[in-house]
Amino acid sequence: MSDPQISIVIPVYNTSEYLVQCLDTIVNQTFRDIEIICVNDGSTDGSFDILKEFSDKDNRLILINRNVASGSAALPRNMGLDLAQGKYVMFLDSDDYFDLTMLEKLYTYAEKTKSDLVMCDNYAVSFTTGEIKTKDTELHYEYLPKNEVFSYKDIPDTIFQISNAACWHKLILRETLIHYNLKFQLDTPILDDIYFVNLLLVLSKRISVIRDRLVFYRTNRYDAQTTKIEKHKESIFLAFMELNQYLAAHSLYEEVKVSLQNWTLATMAWWLYSIGNYKVHFELLDLYKKEYFNKLGLMDIVPGTLYDGPERFYNNVLECDIERSLKVVLESTLVPGSKIAIYGAGLFGHHIYELVKTHDKHHIVIWCDKNADKIGNSLIKHPSKMTDCDFDAIIIAIADYGVIKEVKEYLLGMGVEVQKIYTI
Numbered sequence: 001m002s003d004p005q006i007s008i009v010i011p012v013y014n015t016s017e018y019l020v021q022c023l024d025t026i027v028n029q030t031f032r033d034i035e036i037i038c039v040n041d042g043s044t045d046g047s048f049d050i051l052k053e054f055s056d057k058d059n060r061l062i063l064i065n066r067n068v069a070s071g072s073a074a075l076p077r078n079m080g081l082d083l084a085q086g087k088y089v090m091f092l093d094s095d096d097y098f099d100l101t102m103l104e105k106l107y108t109y110a111e112k113t114k115s116d117l118v119m120c121d122n123y124a125v126s127f128t129t130g131e132i133k134t135k136d137t138e139l140h141y142e143y144l145p146k147n148e149v150f151s152y153k154d155i156p157d158t159i160f161q162i163s164n165a166a167c168w169h170k171l172i173l174r175e176t177l178i179h180y181n182l183k184f185q186l187d188t189p190i191l192d193d194i195y196f197v198n199l200l201l202v203l204s205k206r207i208s209v210i211r212d213r214l215v216f217y218r219t220n221r222y223d224a225q226t227t228k229i230e231k232h233k234e235s236i237f238l239a240f241m242e243l244n245q246y247l248a249a250h251s252l253y254e255e256v257k258v259s260l261q262n263w264t265l266a267t268m269a270w271w272l273y274s275i276g277n278y279k280v281h282f283e284l285l286d287l288y289k290k291e292y293f294n295k296l297g298l299m300d301i302v303p304g305t306l307y308d309g310p311e312r313f314y315n316n317v318l319e320c321d322i323e324r325s326l327k328v329v330l331e332s333t334l335v336p337g338s339k340i341a342i343y344g345a346g347l348f349g350h351h352i353y354e355l356v357k358t359h360d361k362h363h364i365v366i367w368c369d370k371n372a373d374k375i376g377n378s379l380i381k382h383p384s385k386m387t388d389c390d391f392d393a394i395i396i397a398i399a400d401y402g403v404i405k406e407v408k409e410y411l412l413g414m415g416v417e418v419q420k421i422y423t424i
Helices: 016-027 047-057 074-083 102-113 174-180 192-203 225-232 235-249 254-272 278-295 308-318 322-333 347-357 383-388 401-413
Strands: 006-012 034-041 061-066 088-091 117-126 170-173 207-219 339-343 363-368 393-396 421-423
Touching: 006 016, 006 047, 006 074, 006 102, 016 034, 016 047, 034 047, 034 074, 047 061, 061 074, 074 088, 088 102, 088 174, 102 117, 102 170, 102 207, 170 174, 170 192, 174 192, 192 235, 192 254, 235 254, 235 278, 254 278, 254 308, 254 322, 278 308, 278 322, 308 322, 322 347, 322 393, 339 347, 347 363, 363 383, 393 401, 401 421
Parallel strands: 006 034, 006 088, 034 061, 117 207, 339 363, 339 393, 393 421
Antiparallel strands: 088 170, 117 170
16 A cells, blocks of 8 residues: 555553453544554464454554563553554554544645644543543643644743643654654553653644544553552652753753653653552652652752642652641642542551541541451441442552552442552
8 A cells, every 4th residue: 555644552461351442443433545554462362363363454454473472561562652654653552443534634634734743632531430421531622722823932941731641642743753763662561651752742743733642551450560560669750861962962051941840740640650569659759759850950950830630749748748648638639628438457457547637638537457347446447338328539548568459449339439449
């Protein structure tokens, strides 16, 4: 086929449960002038067979097979990019699915505005329930400028705040990637897209946005790469360090410093509170305070340049302890008046319960433990009673990592949304 207008690059690793729906919504796009580059990254669950079946039926699908998994999406994405021939390129995930008009709308708008980057919005689809939500989407409209087409120069203090560091809702002019030799970061097994996406926001000369929700993004898949955080806690540093070094080497750092420092701190907060292992959590907290903050240029912050959430997190890290860490969740993450459930009634659980109880901004609706009948405290209920409660967040007040993992699986099995689950 002649060079397509759009190259779609899809890394695939053990997503057979979702892959057919994903590919169906790509091959049946109303915009037909595409190539679909699928890189099977050592899947062991039958994903390759599904890809082969689709490639046999549609000559637009190019199949690359790797026998050994790379451990992240970076390598297969880079391999796909090297093969891409389209005027535009889009990196999609194999467990998501898409509005059938997505490519047509993005392409038409890119051509109309002569943009080298066009972003759309998305729906969030729960892995556990399949519920489709309009919250937790990629675009943050409050930070977007009024201009139809813009660049970082229009909003240097908030450029990184306009979108999360995801690549799957962005149509990119391939010439931009070629010109800057922009690739996904290979030396970090998680967060490999932070370097790519954030640099893209700075290097793109013309950025535009479609507010249509065109991607159905599956959130919080329990076996997805984000659950590897505890094994690769250093990834947060590696990702932002390489980004900082590039911006500094190309005299861009000072221009976007305010936005970058706020974005770095916000991401570091999310990363820290994604860790369920009590020991690893505080190991990372110690690294933040003693090493990472300094090396990432976070010790020379100009007073008054931090937004509320990042500033509270920043101050808490510099004076870190259990009480401070819990305070970050209660004051920086949860909205005032949140209804809280506490899971765990051991020594650590009692400590957390007393701390939360004294916090006047929130209300404890249930305190539970699977051994409630043996504890002999009328305040403590069995976890099955949680189904009778309406809560905004559940704090797992347990110090043992193995037990935390079991509790998370139990809660997810009950239908609790993973974004409501916090560990201290």
